[in-house]
Amino acid sequence: MLLNQFLLLGAVLFSVGVYGVIARRNGVAVLMSIELILNAVNINLIAFSAMDGAIAGQVFALFVIAIAAAEVGVGLAIVLVIYRNRRSIDLDEVDLMRG
Amino acid sequence: MLENAFLIPLVPAVSFVLILALGRRLPRGGSEIGVAALALVFVLSVGVGIGWVQRVNHPPEAPHATEAEEVAAAGPAAAEEPGEPGEEEHHETPPVVRTVTWFQSGGHEFTVGTMVDGLAAIMLLVVSIVSLLVHVYSTDYVAGDRRYTHFFAFLSLFTASMLMFVLTQSTLQLIVGWELVGLCSFVLIGHWWEEKPNSDAAVKAFLTNRVGDVGLLVGMIVLYFAADNSFDIIRINEMANAGEIRHLLLLVASCCLMAAVMSKSGQFILHTWLPDAMAGPTPVSALIHAATMVVAGVYMIARLYGVFWNGLSIGTSTLNLMAVIGAVTVVFGALLAFVQNDIKKVLAYSTISQLGYMVMALGVGAWTAGIFHLFTHAFFKACLFLGAGSLSHAVHSFDMVRDMGGMRRTMPTTYKTFLVGTLALMGLFPLAGFWSKDEILAGASQLGGEGGYRLMLVMGLIGALMTCAYMTRVLWYVFWGQPRGAAAMHTPHESGARITAPLVILAGLAVVAGFANLPDTGVFSFVPENLALRFEHFVEPTAAYFPGATDEAFGHPEFSITIALATLVLAAVAIGLAYAWFWRGAGPHGIATRNPAARAGYRLLENKYYLDHLYTGVVAGGTKGPLARATYWVDQHVIDGVVNLVGTASRRGGQWVYDNVDQRVVDTIVNGSGATAEGSGQLLRRQQTGKVQAYGAYLFAGATILAGIFVFIASAS
Amino acid sequence: MTIALTIGAANADAPINVARNVGFGVIAAFMVVGALRVVTTRNVVHAALWLVVVLAGAAAQFVLLAAEFVAITQVLVYIGAIIVLFLFGVMLTKAPIEGDAQLTRTRWFGGALVAVLLCGLLSFALLDGFGEDRLPSDTRLTLRPSAVADFEGATGITTEGRSETELVEEVNALEGVSGADRSRFLTTARNIADRDGGPLDSNTGAVSDAIFASYLVPFEVTSVLLTAALIGAIVIARKE
Known part of the structure; x- marks a missing residue:
């Protein structure tokens, strides 16, 4: 197997995730896109780990999974609060930072 | 003792916990624990000092001699203790290092430990003496405060951290x-x-220091990778001295670290937090913002001197960042001290100016002179600050123009000690400041080839002149003249013994500390060999981690009678002028209100060069809230903020020099820049929709473009 | 600019395993389709279910790469917990289940442009940088022959037919070795001794060794982080 086939798969997943983060209006959908990005990173880590024979890649993939769990927990809590305050999770309406 | 130096920070750390846990239940609110801990720290520090003196006198293999009693008698000035005759030649005295593994991660070991050498020993002494005296002083000064226990707890924690x-x-x-x-x-x-x-001042100090901390982190990370993944200070210095680290890396690291020094040690232009920090209790000002914490930056330069020496090419080039920053700070800090009416602020600017001397000394390569000035300055500046506290204790005010005057009669002890501290700060013979300041100026004149540091010498002399003048002003307002305001309404009385005793001790140290490094050349050639240059002998490292041991270019300035006389004459002139101005009422009084040029200068000083406006208005206002707020701010405030500021400054300058000849030119420029800023602000504003995802899109697009550039460069090469 | 496709491809002699490549291709196709559906579908619940496809595919790829433990964790944590969290999130925020045209912003072209550019750039950089590099055929990380050869080269100890005790003694007797290197050698020595079917003869064993030895501190920090996130989520989301 080529190393590149895994890396390219990761690149595609990453780009799709970036598109989702930018283009989705729904808070939950944005969080899902972020999961795509994190998975792309994990595939890269594991592929390099197999390539170099270094276990560190797998260990860091595990850390990424743990952090993703934390991120989803906090992220969904925030989405929930936004929903409670505005009765909507449309991110286009969240524009308090407008100048 | 040298191996067990870790006990020294441990004692106040334990005291911090004890005071927090038990303090409120104790009859004296926990202060007794703090004072006892600091007394113990002082004893231990003296022990380290003695240990180090013995180590220098008898380098490692030699058996230990028993001269402990003699040295102990010398107490804080242990470094003065004469060495064994005939040992004047430099032996290499390696520092005492003891480490334990803190944690291992990913195959890297992280260690903590202690490293004791002359520099660390002398700093331990300074910190423990001043801290002990401040603790004693505080038992009276903050008595009855509602957070008395917390105050002592944090004094302990501070001491522990500093040690x-x-x-x-x-x-x-x-x-x-x-x-x-x-x-x-x-x-x-x-x-x-x-x-x-007060809380504003605290936040300001914290945030200003964060700016420098970024530099500290980046600098240390650069050094970590430059020195083959090592945090070890000795190793980093050795590699820097041996030329095993690329010069560019050292330069980048030292520039980053200089940012940290500028914020922590109050160097121009990041000094603005230090005068505001005087909002804290006076003992805190004396301990933290005069004697110990603010010299942390200077200490870090001295600790990593191999890095700075090679990174900034101190030994070979004449102009370097450090020397310039120091020299500028000396003069600009002293200038600001003239327009302050708050006695603590005068002292704060004076501290900035004196810190400038230390940085300048290190910048010109006079390592020992800089550290020696740190040593002497700690005593007399702490004495002055505590004296100011004693005054305010009597009149409940720091405003020396409105609430003081004639206090030499009512507070004789404070007056005498304050006078000694002032004279030491002015650098009058034979007080402490004379010796250290003179050594710095000698360094500026003799090092760096033929007069290469003449600029620093001139700045240093001007600084010395101004120091004398503004300190005379303080003396006049506080101790002479008629009592005004609070000083007139209720007769002030001398403070209690717990306040005056530290003053007397510090004043005594301000007198004798200078003898720690008596010169032995020129007119002082009569000084016996085993009394001269004790400070240099014991404090200056001799091992390979210090450039003095490896680099031929490292020199020691010699005592110069010309410079000594010049500073004394300048001091006499300054004191004379100030005397004529204040005591005799001579000179153009009120010029600041009549003459527009003088008024502009005065306004500039009074507004502290408008740096605060720059930081709070432009920098902080610009970054507050993300970009949207920033561009909005540009929209709203640029004209009346920056431009007005620049405009008024330049307009005043214009008025002054050319009267109203180029009034129109200035106005056109001002309006033009205002219009430009407004236009670009409007343009940018439209991009700020406030939608996070739009910002996300910009972020990723920017990253893509940057990555594209990198990929292009990488594949093209 | 020249694309260095042919220069120095690593493991160029590693045999091509057709079955694995076919497996990779099928799974990858599912993943890409799933990912695209996640970001384009008009139904949030469907998006969550498509996400399951992507995550399960990633787990399968991990198995292909001999990272069994990560694959199992992926299934347990991602599919078992995170997806359920997402479904709860969808439920609690009452997002319209059907035909929600508003799920995507009207101005999605910018995002698409950025994503396409990014993808192109990454592909170019990867093809340029890694070219024909092949993964080693033996994906057991700790025990591939080169690891044994590296160990023998670095320590000068012959490993053939030695017991674990002997090897450990010899490593401990080495001089001039830093503590980190020594612990690395010890791990390798034990693995070499266990080479014939011991419990460490798998990547899972190696992962546990690494986490509980050299990465212990980050591991503990992660647990603190999870606690902080837990408390943070409760504080943010609680009603009041």
Whole structure:
């Protein structure tokens, strides 16, 4: 197997995730896109780990999974609060930072 | 004792916990624990000092001699203790290092430990003496305060952090200590946080230091990778001295670290937090913002001197960042001291100016002179600050123009000690400041080839002149003249013994500390060999981690009678002028209100060069809230903020020089820049929709473009 | 600019395993389709279910790469917990289940442009940088022959037919070795001794060794982080 086939798969997943983060209006959908990005990173880590024979890649993939769990927990809590305050999770309406 | 130096920071750390846990239940609110801990620390520090003196006199293999009693008698000035005759030639005295593994991660070991050499030993002494005296002083000064226990707890924590910082063996530990002292400084400045200015000052100090901390982190990370993944200070210095690290890396690291020094040690232009920090209780100002914490930056330069020496090419080139920053700070800090009416602020600007001397000394390569000035300055500046506290204790005010005057009669002890401290600060023979300041100026004149540091010498002399003048002004307002305001309404009385005793001790040290490094050349050639240059002999490292041991270019300035006389004459002139101005009423009084040029200068000083406006208005306002707020701000404030500021400054200058000849030119420029800023602001504003995802799109697009550039470069080469 | 496709491809002699490549291709196709559906579908619940496809595919790829433990964790944590969290999130925020045209912003072209550019750039950089590099055929990380050869080269100890005790003694007797290197050698020595079917003869064993030895501190920090996130989520989301 080529190393590149895994890396390219990761690149595609990453780009799709970036598109989702930018283009989705729904808070939950944005969080899902972020999961795509994190998975792309994990595939890269594991592929390099197999390539170099270094276990560190797998260990860091595990850390990424743990952090993703934390991120989803906090992220969904925030989405929930936004929903409670505005009765909507449309991110286009969240524009308090407008100048 | 040298191996067990880790006990020294441990004692106040334990005391911090004990005071917090038990303090409120004790009859004296926990202060007794603090004072006892500091007394113990002082004894231990003296022990380290003795140990180090013995180590220098009898390098490692030699058996220990028993001269402990004699040295102990010399107490704080242990470094003065004469060495064995015939040992004047430099032996290499390696530092005492002791480390334990803190943790291992991913195959890297992180260690903590202590490193004791002459520099660390002398700093331990300074910190423990001043801290002990401040503890004693505080038992009276803050008596009855509602957070009395907390005050002592944090004094202990501060002392522990500072001592840990001083004893640091690795740069990682140095960062931890650095941040801890910053945190304690924040807590203690905001001790009376109920009043808004105090909490503002605390926040300002904290944030300004964060700016420098970025530099500290980046610099240390660069050094870590440059030195083959090592945090070890000795190793980093050795590699820098041996030329095993690329010069560019050292330059980048030293520039980053200089940013940290500028914020922590109050160097121009990041000094603005230091005068505001005087909002804290006076003992805190004396301990943290005069004698110990603010010299942390200077200490870090001295600790990593191999890096700075090679990175900034101190030994070979004449102009370098450090010397310039120091020299500018000397003059600009002293200038600001003239227009302050708050006695503590005068002292604060004076501290900035004196810190400038230290940085300048290190910048010109006069390492020992800089550290020696740190040593002497700690005593007389602490004495002055505590004296100011004693005055305010009597009149409940720091405003020397409105609420003081004629206090030499009512507070004789404070007056005498304050006078001694002032004379030492002015650098009058034979007080402490004379010897150290003179050594710095000699360094500026003799090092760096033929007069290469003439600029620094001139700046230093001007600084010395101004120091004498503004300190005479303080003396006049506080101790002479008619009592005004609070001093007139209720007769002030001398403070109690717990306040005056530290003053007397510090004044005594301000007199004798200078003899620690008596010169032995020129007119002082009569000084016996085993009394001269004791400070240099014991404090200056001789091992390979110090450039003095490896680099031929490292020199020691010699006593110069010309410079000594010049400073004394300048001091006499300055004092004379100030005397004529204040006592005799001579000179153009009121010029600041009549003459527009003088008024502009006065306004500039009074507004502290408008740096605060720059920071709070432009920088902080610009970054507050993300970009949207920034461009909005540009929209709204640029014209009446920056431009007005620039406009008024330049307009005043224009008026002054050309009267109204180029009034129109200035106006056109001002309006033009205003219009430009407004236009670009409007343009940018439209991009700020406030939608996070739009910003996300910009972010990713920017990253893509940058990555594209990198990929292009990488594949093209 | 020249694309260095042919220069120095690593493991160029590693045999091509057709079955694995076919497996990779099928799974990858599912993943890409799933990912695209996640970001384009008009139904949030469907998006969550498509996400399951992507995550399960990633787990399968991990198995292909001999990272069994990560694959199992992926299934347990991602599919078992995170997806359920997402479904709860969808339920609690009452997002319209059907035909929600508003799920995507009207101005999605910018995002698409950025994503396409990014993808192109990454592909170019990867093809340029890694070219024909092949993964080693033996994906057991700790025990591939080169690891044994590296160990023998670095320590000068012959491993053939030695017991674990002997090897450990010899490593401990080495001089001039830093503590980190020594612990690395010890791990390798034990693995070499266990080479014939011991419990460490798998990547899972190696992962546990690494986490509980050299990465212990980050591991503990992660647990603190999870606690902080837990408390943070409760504080943010609680009603009051």
